Amino acid sequence: MIKRIVQDRIYLLIVLLMVVSIITGIIFPTTFPTFTNFSQIFLNVSIDTIVAVGMMLLLISGVFDLSVGSVVAFVACLVAYFMQEANIPVPLAILLAIASALLIGLVNGYLIAYKEINPMIQTLAMMGIVRGAALMISVAGAQNLPYHFNIIGQSKLLGVQMPVWYMLLTVLVFSFLMTRTIFFRRYYYIGGNEKAAELSGIHVKKMKMIAFVISAGLAGVAGILISSRLGAALPTLGRGLELRVITAVILGGASLSGGFGKIPGALLGALFMGIIANIMVIARVSGYWQEIILGIILIFTLWLDKALLKKYSKL
């Protein structure tokens, strides 16, 4: 039983989340274990999780994308520009903005997969380019977005905010795809051994490019959601998002060398960070400390993981 929990990051995170929640619930019985607080936590992590699902896909295939935070901002600003300056109807504006995110993913994916540019350099460069483009489109940002747009992120279903539903849907759909479809199963092989995957008849380059497109597309969806939830689009949205998301995905069981990870891990990793952040707010820890503590938690988790695996993998 212990072995199972230790070896599977999903179980480990669930246990860890329960333990942390119970202890916090005992210390702060009036503020922490409430429906309002938990729906707030889920709402806070929903955007991160949607982006993290795409990042999980990339890390499973052995690559990553640093430009997702910029894509979130760019899509938010672009959709606002389309609606307010170009008077394009809401649904079409959304489609065009997401299409532009897919195009960014395509460029990243093409250059990395076919031209063999290092993913870190390529997406770092793209991060700057896209952030610059976002600033260019919106300058100081856009407010008072149309009602029909804002309703996407601001309405509720069964008392729960819509972004939470979108997040759960994304996690469920991708979780199913990764475990049950031949197409997505191939990503584990690509991350496990790229050369062997190619010789096993997998079109590695094409698959990798598609992974970047999917991940950028999810970042685009996140951009739409965040701007509709805020009713505003700022070019500074999603700053630092890429690192937060990569942290969540690594916490969720992915490895930088590829081949490992499950989609629910992206949610649990993001949730873990969200709960810790929430606890610190409740406990009135200063904002500066929050970042430090999150960093320490990441290092500690990875160390614990290595230590436990070492101890139990030999049994």
Added chain:
Amino acid sequence: MQQLRLEHISKSFPGVKALDDINIEVKPGEVHALCGENGAGKSTLMNILSGDLRPDEGTIIINGEPVSFDNPKEAFEKSIATVHQHLSLIDNLSVAENIFANQHPVNRLGLIHYRKMYQQTADVLSELKINIAPTMLVSALSPAQKQMVEIAKALARKPQLLILDEPTASLTDKEIKVLFHIIRYLKQQDVSILYISHRLSEIFELADRVSILKDGKYEGTFQKAALTTQQLIKRMVGRDLIDLKPSSAKQSTILLEVKNLSGEKFKNINFKLHRGEIVGLAGLVGAGRTELARAIFGADKVERGEIKVNNEVLLSSHPAKAIEKGIAYLTEDRTHLGLFLQMSVQDNIVSANLKSARKGNFYSHAKAKELAEESKTKLRIATPSVGTKAQNLSGGNQQKVVLAKWLQTHPEILIVDEPTHGIDVGAKFEIYGLLKELATSGKGILMISSDLPELLGICDRILVLNKGTVSGELLHADATEEKIMALASH
């Protein structure tokens, strides 16, 4: 060195007793061969001598004095140098920096004395008749050159005991000759050599005495003169092995036809492969055999020529296409190109045909498991379960997993590249049996191998490649090692 004695050495890992009461004595100036199947404990014993592992029990005695090593550095200090099977060179550094890793010659200020280092490197290399500049980067070397540099690295430490683990696995005949020459020279200098190899012919050529390990236990030490190959194999494997002969199941249907095929490393290749036939592809390392195989499989570009499968032209630009047409390619480098080491046996077995593991439209873990279990039984893969990671299997079982993976694609044509490279005698014979069974069932097999006895043993026909062209073809009845070597190296 006077002598090295191992007394009652035992070592356990979780779940296995890797070494059980080993007693071996190596005399000065002796070439002492260590034989055993994979998993017999040879590597463990070697790692104990090189300071990588500590024995649980027992003593290592050098010159009558018990010693113990906590790390490889302490073993060096006792003049023991090891050439590991898996290369320990650093690709981005020069040959000289690799040879003098962590023991650079220094000048009076304690800084690295580059001129001296390059000079000393040049000396060692010329002694080994290796024609490489000391400043060359290791990444630019061929596998055989890397192996020679690895040996040079060990010799630069002027050892009294040299441990060689499968040193000839990636060497060509010419380099093997040089290596043997060096070994004999070292022997004259009273250096002791512990020689580990799967190639029994080398052991009979070089060794003075042979110690045999089986399942971690010591089976005894024998004078070479007192052993025959058959006896040696029997002691290692614990049973007699059948004699090799081809299955002779050749039918008249042509499965694969290659016409005037040219690529970067080969030109104008023509041959036919029939149903039920095993065709050998012999040649020296670098003769273009692997490149030809990769081109047929669509992994490398073809410059000119035609490949026909079942009389249908194959316009192959990607392995996916070749697999679809019924070609399978078992690569020579199973750990880097064949297996997904971190993934389970089951995931590996279905990797080339994920669609076979579908139930309805979707991938089914249960179906994949079922297929893997079938393969496990059929190929007698020794693994605790199909969920075990491929990296935890022995070489022979890993190779069976790769074979199982390709059989899962239901191929008509199997191209097997060094299928028994680095696997033990028992597993080798099992692989031969499987290949012959496949031929009998009507598949065509193209077998690349540098192990001539195995080509002579099971191939109906042998094509010899020399500098990228076919220099001759020998039928089973006429083929001899001499004829093959003459065609391969003229």
